[in-house]
Amino acid sequence: MIRIANVEMDDFLTVASGIVPDVPEYISRVCEEIRPTSLTLKTFTLNGVEPHRPPTVVKFHDSCYMNAIGLGNPGVGLLKEIGNPCQLIVSIGGSSVDEIAKAAEVAKPYGMIIEVNLSSPNRKGFGESMARYTKEVATAVKDVVKDKPVFIKLGPWDETLELAGKALEGGADGLTLINTLKGMKIDLNSFSPYLSYSTGGISGKCIHPLAVRIVHDVYKEYEPEIIGVGGVFSWEDALELASVGAKIIGVGTAILDEGFSVLKEIRNGVNEFLSEKGLRFSDVIGRGVKK
Numbered sequence: 001m002i003r004i005a006n007v008e009m010d011d012f013l014t015v016a017s018g019i020v021p022d023v024p025e026y027i028s029r030v031c032e033e034i035r036p037t038s039l040t041l042k043t044f045t046l047n048g049v050e051p052h053r054p055p056t057v058v059k060f061h062d063s064c065y066m067n068a069i070g071l072g073n074p075g076v077g078l079l080k081e082i083g084n085p086c087q088l089i090v091s092i093g094g095s096s097v098d099e100i101a102k103a104a105e106v107a108k109p110y111g112m113i114i115e116v117n118l119s120s121p122n123r124k125g126f127g128e129s130m131a132r133y134t135k136e137v138a139t140a141v142k143d144v145v146k147d148k149p150v151f152i153k154l155g156p157w158d159e160t161l162e163l164a165g166k167a168l169e170g171g172a173d174g175l176t177l178i179n180t181l182k183g184m185k186i187d188l189n190s191f192s193p194y195l196s197y198s199t200g201g202i203s204g205k206c207i208h209p210l211a212v213r214i215v216h217d218v219y220k221e222y223e224p225e226i227i228g229v230g231g232v233f234s235w236e237d238a239l240e241l242a243s244v245g246a247k248i249i250g251v252g253t254a255i256l257d258e259g260f261s262v263l264k265e266i267r268n269g270v271n272e273f274l275s276e277k278g279l280r281f282s283d284v285i286g287r288g289v290k291k
């Protein structure tokens with residue numbers, strides 16, 4: 001059991017946002033059959049958004065991907081059909097403070113935590129385009145959802161430390177760190193970008209050290225509640241993120257690459273390590289951060 005921002009999650013693992021498609025029957029099946037302990041849903045906006053046309057995902061190196069699905073989703077109203085089939089973290093986004101607050105109003109009854117995506121690099125006007133309003137978004141969403149924890153999801157940028165401060169000042173209960181980082185791959189047959197959107201968000205093993213550094217710096221500065229995400233493929237990766245301050249660890253690309261069985265391997269590996277050392281998971285959180 002992990003207590004984070006006054007809610008109790010069954011354990012320290014979650015499936016990162018965007019990995020499980022937003023199809024209610026599929027989500028229920030993942031909850032029942034995989035028992036991921038918790039599942040972060042794909043980002044929902046107030047009204048639906050069409051995904052970019054294919055190709056939207058490319059593997060460019062072992063365990064490293066780029067995607068530009070572009071926040072395609074059928075709209076936050078789908079949550080009524082999804083319900084609460086297991087411990088969920090509900091992700092919302094939008095292209096204005098008001099639109100995000102309205103999505104929060106619909107999302108409020110669902111999930112344990114409301115995560116606000118201010119960091120996806122894959123659709124102009126949404127995601128990272130909204131990061132400059134971090135404080136206003138945090139305040140507006142918190143005003144709507146009240147008792148339920150609100151986490152702001154940021155990317156690995158130069159100004160992440162400052163924006164993390166603004167999210168907390170605005171009333172956020174915690175931070176999700178990190179989203180993908182914008183990159184580009186060129187198709188040498190056409191000498192044009194491989195992905196239809198030109199750029200894509202880099203995820204997977206290549207961004208793990210970036211996630212560790214950002215979580216470390218933010219924890220050192222503010223000691224907030226953190227959901228740590230970015231290139232977690234093994235139990236060692238998960239413990240690294242915990243040791244720099246993450247209480248919940250999100251697994252994304254590793255599931256695309258290796259399947260859901262990676263969750264069990266990570267959980268078992270962490271638990272074996274902790275029992276050998278006579279430690280609890282909570283003993284590790286922030287232990288690698290020198291004050």
Ligand SMILES: Cc1cc2nc3c(=O)[nH]c(=O)nc-3n(C[C@H](O)[C@H](O)[C@H](O)COP(=O)(O)O)c2cc1C
Nearest residue numbers: 016017018043067117178179203204230231252253
């Ligand atoms: C295919 C794909 C779709 C994603 N969609 C979302 C999304 O809808 N909302 C969001 O906040 N993050 C999204 N992400 C980012 C992940 O949640 C995560 O922050 C990022 O991929 C880094 O973790 P990883 O290296 O374990 O994948 C997506 C990532 C991938 C690979």
